[in-house]
Amino acid sequence: METNGAAASSLDSKLSAELREIVGDAALVWRPSELKVYECDGWTIEKSRPDLLVMPRTTAEVSAVLKALHKRKVAFVPRGAGTGLSGGALPLQAPVMICTSRMNRILSIDLSNRRAEVESGVVNLHVSNAVKADGYFYAPDPSSQMACTIGGNIAENSGGPHTLKYGVTTNHVLGVELVLPDGEIVELGGATEDRLGYDLLGAVIGAEGTAGIVTRATLKLMREPQSRQTLLGIFPDVDSATRAVSATIAAGTIPGAIEMMDRLIIRAVEAAFHLGLPDDAEAVLIIELDGLEAGMSERLERVRELVRGCGASEIRIARDEAERANIWKGRKRAFGAVGRLASNYATQDGVVPRTRLPEILRQIAAIAQRQHLRIGNVFHAGDGNIHPIVLYDERDPDEVRRAIEAGREILQACVQLGGSLSGEHGIGAEKIHEMPLLFSPDDLIVMAELRRVFDPEQRSNPNKIIPTPGACVEVTTPHRQAAL
Numbered sequence: 001m002e003t004n005g006a007a008a009s010s011l012d013s014k015l016s017a018e019l020r021e022i023v024g025d026a027a028l029v030w031r032p033s034e035l036k037v038y039e040c041d042g043w044t045i046e047k048s049r050p051d052l053l054v055m056p057r058t059t060a061e062v063s064a065v066l067k068a069l070h071k072r073k074v075a076f077v078p079r080g081a082g083t084g085l086s087g088g089a090l091p092l093q094a095p096v097m098i099c100t101s102r103m104n105r106i107l108s109i110d111l112s113n114r115r116a117e118v119e120s121g122v123v124n125l126h127v128s129n130a131v132k133a134d135g136y137f138y139a140p141d142p143s144s145q146m147a148c149t150i151g152g153n154i155a156e157n158s159g160g161p162h163t164l165k166y167g168v169t170t171n172h173v174l175g176v177e178l179v180l181p182d183g184e185i186v187e188l189g190g191a192t193e194d195r196l197g198y199d200l201l202g203a204v205i206g207a208e209g210t211a212g213i214v215t216r217a218t219l220k221l222m223r224e225p226q227s228r229q230t231l232l233g234i235f236p237d238v239d240s241a242t243r244a245v246s247a248t249i250a251a252g253t254i255p256g257a258i259e260m261m262d263r264l265i266i267r268a269v270e271a272a273f274h275l276g277l278p279d280d281a282e283a284v285l286i287i288e289l290d291g292l293e294a295g296m297s298e299r300l301e302r303v304r305e306l307v308r309g310c311g312a313s314e315i316r317i318a319r320d321e322a323e324r325a326n327i328w329k330g331r332k333r334a335f336g337a338v339g340r341l342a343s344n345y346a347t348q349d350g351v352v353p354r355t356r357l358p359e360i361l362r363q364i365a366a367i368a369q370r371q372h373l374r375i376g377n378v379f380h381a382g383d384g385n386i387h388p389i390v391l392y393d394e395r396d397p398d399e400v401r402r403a404i405e406a407g408r409e410i411l412q413a414c415v416q417l418g419g420s421l422s423g424e425h426g427i428g429a430e431k432i433h434e435m436p437l438l439f440s441p442d443d444l445i446v447m448a449e450l451r452r453v454f455d456p457e458q459r460s461n462p463n464k465i466i467p468t469p470g471a472c473v474e475v476t477t478p479h480r481q482a483a484l
């Protein structure tokens with residue numbers, strides 16, 4: 001019979017008692033049935049349950065928890081909302097999970113200096129919602145922004161549809177409070193843009209939880225653009241749509257966003273939301289222009305001409321905010337709609353130079369055929385940041401194997417085309433074995449050395465991002481378990 005956390009987990013009972021003392025009983029989850037929720041993030045191919053989940057409310061509690069773990073050399077994994085798509089919050093030889101969901105206060109909003117100070121468990125969209133009425137917004141807008149946390153965004157250096165023009169998370173974080181794995185609390189960056197010395201804040205943004213736990217962040221706020229125009233282009237083939245992406249940017253216009261969906265995703269979105277997209281559409285582009293009112297209609301006309309010239313069969317322009325929201329609804333909820341197509345899916349994330357989009361999409365189609373899988377594409381086309389969605393059934397071990405293999409082949413193709421292993425979802429557990437495709441052994445050793453500056457014992461989110469380097473780089477094999 002389960003009586004308490006210590007009995008249920010492999011952790012020493014003194015540690016469990018000390019953690020209970022720090023955060024209180026209600027902030028600990030230890031029953032295996034309840035911990036099941038935390039055995040994976042949005043990348044569901046691998047699963048591994050923590051022994052104990054701790055949900056602190058303050059930086060002081062996080063610090064005390066990490067000091068207790070440090071004393072006993074226990075590894076931990078930070079977690080925000082668990083929407084990550086590369087297994088970043090998957091516990092791999094990390095018995096304790098520390099979740100920031102209760103650290104969800106917006107601490108201050110300073111519009112004259114255009115910044116906000118927030119706890120790391122604040123949901124991304126809540127920041128923009130808090131300043132919307134004053135005409136401001138927080139620019140990084142992952143499609144998961146209704147759920148994902150600022151701490152998760154910082155750890156993954158997240159992007160979103162509007163990062164084509166505005167940049168990713170690192171361009172919008174001025175400073176963080178970080179609790180190091182030994183429990184020491186440090187401040188990196190600050191309230192102003194200019195920083196002297198090495199950019200340690202830059203090293204923590206995108207570190208995927210391997211530098212400790214971010215507890216607080218100072219974010220930049222941006223003024224809402226005066227005007228927005230949203231165009232939906234429907235194309236009879238994928239090549240024409242990708243040509244329109246390059247043509248628009250080459251013509252000197254940087255839209256706020258250029259997003260693309262292919263046939264498989266259009267079908268799923270249409271079935272879910274009934275947006276009136278034609279049955280024979282092979283690709284859809286959403287192009288959003290934003291900026292000053294002056295000159296907007298001329299820019300829109302220029303883009304409309306370019307899109308038509310590249311072969312769009314139909315062009316729709318949102319006439320009001322309701323139509324704009326409708327266009328975006330399909331894109332932002334596309335991942336949810338994919339649930340209609342298959343019982344399981346793995347979202348891949350890679351980047352290629354924008355001009356190589358037609359080639360990578362052709363290669364993805366070939367990989368799908370070779371592996372006998374269905375793969376849809378919905379992605380940030382303006383950045384060349386692709387998101388192939390590999391559909392599979394986790395009850396079929398061979399299909400799981402082929403889905404993993406297809407993901408790997410897609411990443412290889414991205415690197416061969418001059419791109420990279422991730423545009424925004426990070427390396428996590430998923431792509432750790434692919435790092436040597438892009439980085440030399442020396443590169444990986446330097447990265448590991450940088451990591452040790454923050455986490456000498458490598459207890460903060462072990463077995464993530466960097467394959468274990470020794471004298472020569474040796475790839476660790478974390479316990480890989482295909483979910484059956």
Ligand SMILES: Cc1cc2nc3c(=O)[nH]c(=O)nc-3n(C[C@H](O)[C@H](O)[C@H](O)COP(=O)(O)OP(=O)(O)OC[C@H]3O[C@@H](n4cnc5c(N)ncnc54)[C@H](O)[C@@H]3O)c2cc1C
Nearest residue numbers: 080081082083084088143149151152155158159209214424
């Ligand atoms: C439907 C859907 C759409 C998505 N769209 C996008 C998109 O457009 N752009 C994009 O970039 N991503 C996207 N994602 C991926 C995901 O939402 C982001 O990576 C997000 O930043 C993860 O935030 P989270 O709070 O869920 O973090 P989690 O998944 O909980 O954790 C992610 C990583 O961050 C670490 N971490 C979490 N909190 C902290 C902290 N406080 N301190 C230190 N480390 C921490 C974890 O250890 C882990 O390594 C999408 C995901 C889904 C499911």
